[in-house]
Each structure stands twice: as C-alpha cells, then as structure tokens.
Amino acid sequence: MNNSVLDREDYTKNTYSCQYLVVGTGAGAGVAGTLLAESGHDVIFLEEGGYYPTESYTSNISEMITHLYRNQGVFPFLGKPTIAFAEGCCVGGSTVINGALVCRTPPWILDEWQNDYGLKGYGQKDLEKYFGIVERDLHIVNHELEEKDNLDSLKLLRASEQLGWKCVMAPRAVKNCLNSNLCPTGCPSGAKQSTLETYIPRAIRNGARIFSRCRATKIIYSGNRAKKIIASITGNKSRHIEISFDHLVIGGGAVQTPHLLRRSGISKLAGRNLQFHMTLKVVARFKDRLDAEKGTIFTVQVQEFEREGLLIMASNLKPHYIAMTLSHYGNEVINKVLENYQSLGIFAAMIRPKSIAHIISWFGDQPIVFYRFDPEDLSRIKLALRRTASLLFQGGAIELYMPIAGIGVVRSLKELDRKFIGVKPGNIEILCLHVMSSCPMGYDSATSVINPDGKLWNMKNITLTDASVLPSSTGRNPQGTIMAFAHEIINRHIALS
C-alpha cells in the first residue's frame, strides 16, 4: 500500500496528470475514488492530511489529535457562542476519528428532500441498494452490549425502558471491536471500518495513487471545463504542484469543498448554507461504579425525540475529556469529579438546530466560518438538556455537570429548571462534529450548487460527493447518507460517460 501513497518528500515532479482527480479521502471521496478505480480509471486522491496506518495509532490522545485532526482539533465557528468544530485531516478523513456510527438516512428526511427540495432519485427505495452495499462494505453491526462493559450505554438503555422511550442498539462500522474506547483518536486495533481500512485499500489495489499532505488550493478552468488543480505541499507553503485531469471529483468536506470552489471563483453560492448538528456534553456521576472507560462509544442511541431533532448517546470517557468538558467549572470541581472517576459517564445530546453558518473565503488560505445563533435554538438546547437530565436521573445519576457556564452542579430536574432561567446562548458550550449542505443538490441553479447528477451547474467536469451536497442536515450521523449519495452520484456518472 505504501508505494501508492506519496508523502511530502516524494513529489519529485512539478506536474502530474490523471483521468480522475479526487479531492479528499473521507466518506464521500473514498467511495467515489474507489468506484472509479474499480471501473478501470486512473485515479489520484489528493489528501491534505498525512497517511497514518492503523499500526501507528497509540493511546496518546494529544499526539493522535495532532496527527489526525485539522488544526490539531481547534477550528472555531465564529458566533455567539463560539462553537468548537472538529474534523479529520488525514488519509481516511473524518471516518478515522468519528464514533463509527453509520446510519441510514431517516425516511422523513429523505421525504423532506423529495417534497421540499424536489429531489428525485434519492428516495428511500432509490438509496436502499446503496445502504445495503455500504453496510456490507463497512461491516455494519448493531453492537452487542455486555453486562460488564459499556455500562454507561446500558444505563441509557435501562432508563429508556423505564421511561418508555425508544432506544436502539446503534449500527456501527466495526469488526471485532476490542472496546479500546479510543474511537475519536483513531482505532488502534483497526476494528473501526473507516475508509482507511475499507475503500482506500480497494482503490489502491485497483491502481489508485494517494497524494498525501497535499492541499488543493485552486482550480484552474477555462470556459465550463476545469483543467488542473494547484496544490501546495503541507508544511512547505512555497512548494506547489499542478495536477491536470479529465474530471475532478471533490469530496473535501462541507467546509473545505465550498472554500475551494469560492477561492477558485467557480461558485458564489457555495458555502452560504452550511448546516450542522450541535453536540452538548453532559458529565454524570452515578452512585455505583460504571467503569465507562471499559467500553466503546455510541453503542445505544435514544431515538424517542429524533423527529424533533434530538438524539442521546453515551460518549467516550477519558480523564482528558472530563477535564476538557468541565473546564468551565474550574479545577476544584474537576478534582472532585475525578475522585469518582469510576462512577462517571459522559453523555452527548445531539440536536438538529435552525442556526445556519456561512463560509468566508476572502482572506488567506483557511476558510472562516461564521454562524448566527437562531433564537429558537436556545429553547431547543434547554429541552435537549432537560430530557438528557431526566434520562440520566432515571438511570441513577446523582450529579450532573451541564455544558452551561455558571450553573454549577445539578442534582435534580427541579434544580435544573430553576438554573435554566436566565441562561444565555453565550453561556453554552457547544461542539460540532457534523457539517453538511454547503453546496446543496437541487433542480434550480439559482438555489443549488450542483444538479441531481452531482455536477456543478456551471462546470461540465466537476462532481461533488461529500456532505456538502446534502440538501439539509440529516439529524443523524451523516456518514451512511454521504456514502449512499456518493454511490448514486458516481454510478450515474459512470453510466452517463
């Protein structure tokens, strides 16, 4: 595999060429490049991040974050409050650092895209076969819960049963999971079926090459055809290479893809409608031991309020994450909480907000993401946290630490309701792990960036295949949706050409 992966020092030429240049190696690009390589085309993947094979993964969280995340994990969305966004920047993209949840798109979201956005050919029946292929390729299983491991997830399951809430075993892309509890920093056992483990090796077996640490900075085009890409070598800004191609496939993610299009002067609409999920983390202390570090994340999912855009899951536990999550509480609280480390769990409430972000690409190499906090999201966040709290109290939690600055420890729902009064958006600690819809697909070139075949309206040979193409946010982990869309888009492309 290594001979097919070029690194910083391997770019001995200034110009390269291929039939298909695929920007990115994550969920969308990984699928697209693999399908193209398997259909006999000459494919180059262009990846900004480095190539870190599974054998190089360690349990050293700070080191792995440095290797695998964009900006070492610090990418703020500017607004009030500032949102901490995290995305992968390595061969495999965010599939290497996510929680391995690969869900089908909720049917009502697909219906919404058909009815509200007029999107045809991407309905439940149309995508069914692709979901099946993705589930087979990624070895999707519903995680088995054991009585001794994943006790935090078991708490959610039991509490949901008691409350009569819908809670399901989550579909995860894992093979022989060893419960290392290190999903967000790369699975050291190789159990997580990221594109690094699945699609990319297939592409390489079919002759694809990977240009790692190589960032696409500009698309050069003439008329309605893109000709080549200028790419800079990461860590050596003065060094550039040019790659010419017959067709360009972009799957750089919902922030970087519109940024590249805007910087190249190809689309003004790209990046104006960035939708995302908000994740709120709650630390809970239980009476009994949980040993939540022994286990893995997101094994069960509370879906009772999914239609309202709320999912509740158990996140992974490490002292690092406890300290970071509680940094707004101060060290006295962190010390006290860590004394009871074995009884702690971190839980995540993920919501589908109304707030929308947009991307500015005028300055410098990096995009700036601004968002406006929609006032309705405040009540949505409070409701999400209240429901999470009631579930955790039902499960036996005795103390909750909320992602809200200044409200202190919460020991009952009544206390939480009282403390919610006067909470302002600026007090809330929000994370974002899923971004979508910044180059939406549609039938009208005035409101969408790409047509239903995945091609840019104004360019004959540029196709998009990442989360940016989704008409709106999915309300669930979007990897399954991105991969199913990538299959459909590339199959249409192969059929048409």
Next chain:
Amino acid sequence: MTGIILENIESLKHYQTMQDKNSDTDKDILQFVSKVIIHLPWYFYLPVRVIATIIGLLCLIVTGHKLNLLSSEKRSSFLKRIRFIPFFSMLNKLVGSMAFLKLFDSLPFSPDY
C-alpha cells in the same frame, strides 16, 4: 502563555502528583500548547496572540514581573482581576483544554483516580 498554562493546571491534584515524579511536565505541556496555537487558523491565532501579549504587558506594568515568574497566589489574583478583558475567557479556555489534554497524556504511572 506559560503563566496562563500554569494557572490552569497547578491546582489540579493530578498535576501536583505528577510534579513529584516528572519535572519535564511543564516543558511538555508548554511545547504542546504552543504548537497548537501556532497552527491555529490565522483569524483565531491573531486575537489569541494579541490578548496574550496584552496580558503579559499588563502584568509587567501592574506587578513589575512576568506572569510566569509570579507566585501562584499573585498570579491567580492578577488573572482574576483581568478576567473581564474581551477574549480572555476564550484564550483561557483554549489554553486550559489543550493543557489538560497533554497533562493527562503525560501520566508516567497507571491511573488510579
């Protein structure tokens, strides 16, 4: 920056235990946080640098010493007084989170919390 890092971690029991066993902890954490800050996107890096410089200068003017050379008590008291400076809480949160990340990785013994 060292002063703000120390302020964030010194009162952690974990840090105190580690200090007994490994004197390189401070250096490792400082290097890691500095590396993260250098790699921030420019629009985040600039305000972070500006605010860190302003805090450093203010400390020099008010106390006559660099922030990292102040005693723990004096440093805490100074930082409490300036916590209303715009962007200070952002800087503090960023530095604190990164310092925690490295601190808990630098654990030279098996955890027993």
